Amino acid sequence: MSEVLAPADEAGISAAIADAHASREPLAVEGNGSKRGLLRPVQAARTLSTRGLTGITLYRPSELVISARAGTPVPEIEAALAEKGQHLIAEPPDTRALFGTEAPATLGGIVAANLSGPRRIAWGAMRDHVLGIRFVNGTGEVIRSGGRVLKNVTGLDLCKLLAGSYGTLGVMTEITLKVLPAPEAQATVVVAVPDAAAGVRALSAGLGSPYGVSGAALLDGPDGMQALLRIEDFAPSVAYRAGRVVHEMAAHGGTRIADADESRGIWAAIRDGAPLAATGGEAIWRVSVRPSAGPGIMAAARAAGGRAYLDWGGGLAWIAGPATEQVHDSIAAAARAAGGTFTLFRGPEALRAAVAVLPEEPPPLAALARRVKAALDPAGILNPGRMRAGG
Amino acid sequence: MIALPAPKPGILARREEIIAALSAIVPGDGVIADETRLKPYETDGLAAYRQVPLAVVLPGSTEQVAAVLRYCHENGVRVVPRGAGTSLSGGALPLADAVVIGLMRMNRILDINLDDRFAVVEAGVTNIGITRAVEGDGFFYAPDPSSQLACMIGGNVMMNSGGAHCLKYGVTANNLLGVKFVTIEGEVIEIGGAHLDAAGYDWLGLITGSEGQLGLVTEVTVRILRSPEGARAMLAAFKGTEIAGAAVDAIIASGIIPVALEFMDKPCIHACEAFAHAGYPLDAEAMLIIEVEGSTAEQDELLNRIKAICERFDPISLKVAETAEQSLAIWKGRKGAFGAVGRISPDYLCMDGTIPTSELPFVLKRIGEMSAQYGLGVANVFHAGDGNLHPLIMFDANDPDSFRRAEAFGADILRLCVEVGGCLTGEHGVGVEKRDLMSVQFAPHELDQQRRIKTAFDPQWLLNPSKVFPLEGAPVPLAAE
Structure with missing residues (x-):
């Protein structure tokens, strides 16, 4: 374990980075380290944590905005929102069980990883709701992008560039999100389907209906294969819409309606990768493809000795399997062949250091990536090698 | 100038x-x-x-x-x-x-996939052209800028265009899956695809709204959505802007997210009514148009809830559309707002700041004071749900002094937007118009950071020059690696 710096404020983060920039000494960047096992391990003598920067700094329920320092634990934010009947729109996964960590994710971590849950298919990704950020770039400068209003196209959108950059371009210190009222009620239509292809056809029919499906997943369980379609809204709407979806699903298989409690449990599990029931030694991948290609990814996972379920209407495959380079290569190849993308979400350190954990970028894009990295972190000290070897 | x-x-x-x-x-x-x-x-x-x-x-x-x-x-x-x-x-x-x-000759629709809910189109396809291509099957492309009959999807991507329905459906950036991106060096790069959330840096997010500073987009893959069963509007008019603002807060606090929530001030109501005869109440200080979606029964349920909320704020008039035709009539004045102002003034400047919605009464009061000070009329339309304010400043282009005052008035409004915690532009972009105000919103080193990213894409600064970044201080070289 390297030496950990955990300053109590933004000025401390800035000073630590300016110092690292001056001495050209790399820093591993994290919040609570809950996703340290995600992507590639960073080789750095020192770790810079944002966990000392906590607290909600602004919350205006009637304006649908909340700001918090980057190290604020996500559950703290969720609790504050719940008190006012609101929620995080992208429904980010709680990865504690998968990574075997105790500390919850921080807001900065979840945004830096752009992690989104089932509601992504209907309401957008984590990055879609980042309205503004403050971050420290690789020379120690504090930079603001975006703001605290819902609509803003002033200047380059560095919020989106930083979201999903895993701390390699800058260290976010404060984040403002758009939030929404949490729906009053929910229900899930469960459809028994004969196979994955039929299941994704059912999901597509549900998402192509006018009933506002906000979760669409395909599970392969002891009860056979099930297509799941969630409706969230005011109670009378949920009753009406679930009825309409059941009607639409009649052609796809036998149906039943899971009530609000069961529905909440179903989607929390899907959000967190729980249906994989992955053992400690197994690796986990997330593959994103067009929904109709989902069954092919499931089949490829099975052929490689793994197993999978689908979220996002069939377009997101959660896969667990043997943690070998061979299995990784098969899954990466299947994602590429389907025109999609993959992430080695969890795996032993040796595997994560040995393989490309994300798809390679074509050479002109890789060249741009190096130049953009240099524009933000000229000495290359922030999280070197976190996303790609040598980058 | x-x-x-x-x-x-x-x-x-x-x-x-x-x-x-x-x-x-x-x-x-x-x-x-x-x-x-x-x-x-x-x-x-x-x-x-x-x-x-x-x-x-x-x-x-x-x-x-x-x-x-x-x-x-x-x-x-x-x-x-x-x-x-x-x-x-x-x-x-x-x-x-x-x-x-x-890019207007690149106007082909290349692929429509209803099962996977995306369309691939060339940059010169119009915004409405995408919806027209899929509406027969009950689908639509969500962002709907006022210019949607003419504006092209490539321009929408470059400006991250919005529209009246962003509160529910988001802006262009939230509705894209991929682009074909061409760099100034002539490299063609596929970004994203037909899937969600390509792993790696969010190039799509950086390019969207980059106003032509980073490269060109020739093909776009957009998400298409199934249209709701129906939509209906209501009108609520109030005695004061603070009261209307409080009604907006109460609607959002009730958990309802209307698909559109539009605010018009008195000068705007008058201009629109004279133009469209939509039946707007002329004694109101502020008026809301609120639209909800769903089945007829769901619309009734939501409109009744909203009506009950509005009744707590002593409305001058509440009119719930009973039919699609009545709904269109309510929208008629608002949709014709720009044309209406064009009829009462030879020319107008359409501003585009965003403010925290709670600041609306203060901002409108200040704009009223500035209007008197500059001797120019102004009408305000406001996307009340998302805080995007469009003051229409009336002037006479044949009178150079009038134009100079209109520009100064507009700049003062945008400074005010930043001062109260908002921003210079919600959906129209910085362009050349707001370029010199960028230093009001950003510190010099923050602008330099953006400029260095521009340099990473366009080392000679050839792409869409003199836009977005103030001329002094540009270009900024990349630091030595």
């Missing part, structure tokens, strides 16, 4: 040679060089600024776009991308030594 950089004499002197080279890349009638036919390209939706370009080139393929950009890069020629030329911020304003790349 906003300053434009002096043309490079070397480029002007090489005009014939440049035109010949472009004609070799885009043969036939793909290059426009004569003065009469260049005239329509001298301006865009910000008609106060005009400059005939060196030449216009109208490529028909991504390969031609790439070849034109490579040529310009190798020869140090400035490039101005253009879609339909509807930018209200001067985003497509040419320079005398710049080549305009018009």
Whole structure:
């Protein structure tokens, strides 16, 4: 374990980075380290944590905005929102069980990883709701992008560039999100389907209906294969819409309606990768493809000795399997062949250091990536090698 | 007036040679060089600024776009991308030594996939063209800027265009899956695809809204959505702007997210009513148009809830549309707002700041004071759900002093937006119009950070020059690696 710096404020983060920039000494960047096992391990003598920067700094329920320092634990934010009947729109996964960590994710971590849950298919990704950020770039400068209003196209959108950059371009210190009222009620239509292809056809029919499906997943369980379609809204709407979806699903298989409690449990599990029931030694991948290609990814996972379920209407495959380079290569190849993308979400350190954990970028894009990295972190000290070897 | 950089004499002197080279890349009638036919390209939706370009080139393929950009890069020629030329911020304003790349000939719809809910279209397809291609099957493309009949998806991507329904459906950035991106060096890069959330840096997010500073987009993969069963509007008029603002807060606090929530102030109500005869109450200080979606029963349920909320705020008038026709009638005045103001004033500037919604009463009061101070009328329309304010400043373009005052008035409004915690532009973009105000919102080192990213894409600063970044201090080189 390297030496950990955990300053109590933004000025401390800035000073630590300016110092690292001056001495050209790399820093591993994290919040609570809950996703340290995600992507590639960073080789750095020192770790810079944002966990000392906590607290909600602004919350205006009637304006649908909340700001918090980057190290604020996500559950703290969720609790504050719940008190006012609101929620995080992208429904980010709680990865504690998968990574075997105790500390919850921080807001900065979840945004830096752009992690989104089932509601992504209907309401957008984590990055879609980042309205503004403050971050420290690789020379120690504090930079603001975006703001605290819902609509803003002033200047380059560095919020989106930083979201999903895993701390390699800058260290976010404060984040403002758009939030929404949490729906009053929910229900899930469960459809028994004969196979994955039929299941994704059912999901597509549900998402192509006018009933506002906000979760669409395909599970392969002891009860056979099930297509799941969630409706969230005011109670009378949920009753009406679930009825309409059941009607639409009649052609796809036998149906039943899971009530609000069961529905909440179903989607929390899907959000967190729980249906994989992955053992400690197994690796986990997330593959994103067009929904109709989902069954092919499931089949490829099975052929490689793994197993999978689908979220996002069939377009997101959660896969667990043997943690070998061979299995990784098969899954990466299947994602590429389907025109999609993959992430080695969890795996032993040796595997994560040995393989490309994300798809390679074509050479002109890789060249741009190096130049953009240099524009933000000229000495290359922030999280070197976190996303790609040598980058 | 906003300053434009002096043309490079070397480029002007090489005009014939440049035109010949472009004609070799885009043969036939793909290059426009004569003065009469260049005239329509001298301006865009910000008609106060005009400059005939060196030449216009109208490529028909991504390969031609790439070849034109490579040529310009190798020869140090400035490039101005253009879609339909509807930018209200001067985003497509040419320079005398710049080549305009018009994408209107790239107007094919390449793929529609209803099962996977995406469409692949060329940059020159109009915004409404996407919806028209899928509406027969019950689908639509969500972002709906006012110019949607004319504006092109490539321009929408470059400006991250919004519309009246963003509160529920988001802006362009939230509805994209992929783009074909062409760099100034002529490299063609596929970003994203038909899937969600490509792993790695969010290039799609950075490019969207980059106003042509980073590269051009020739193909776009958009998400298409199933249309709701139906939609219906209601009108609520109040005695004061604070009261209307409080009603908006109460609606949001009740958990309802209307698909549209539009606010008009008194001058706007009067202008629209005179134009459209929509039955708007002329004694109101502020009026809301609220639209909800769903089945007829769901619409009734939501409209009744909203009506009950509005009744707590002593409304002057509450009118719930019973039919689609009545709904259209309520919208008629609002949709014609710009035309209506155009009838009572020879010219107007349409501003586009965003403010925290709670600041609306204060901001409207200050705008009223400025209106008196500048001696110019102003009408305000406001996307109340998302805080995007469109003051329409009335002036007379034939009177140079009137135009100068209108620009100063507009700049003061935008400064006020930043002061109360908002921003310079919600959906129209910075362009040339708000370029010199960027230093109001950003510190010098923050602008330099953005400039360094621009340099990473466009080392010679040839792409859409004189827009977005104040001229002083640009370009900024990348730090040595």
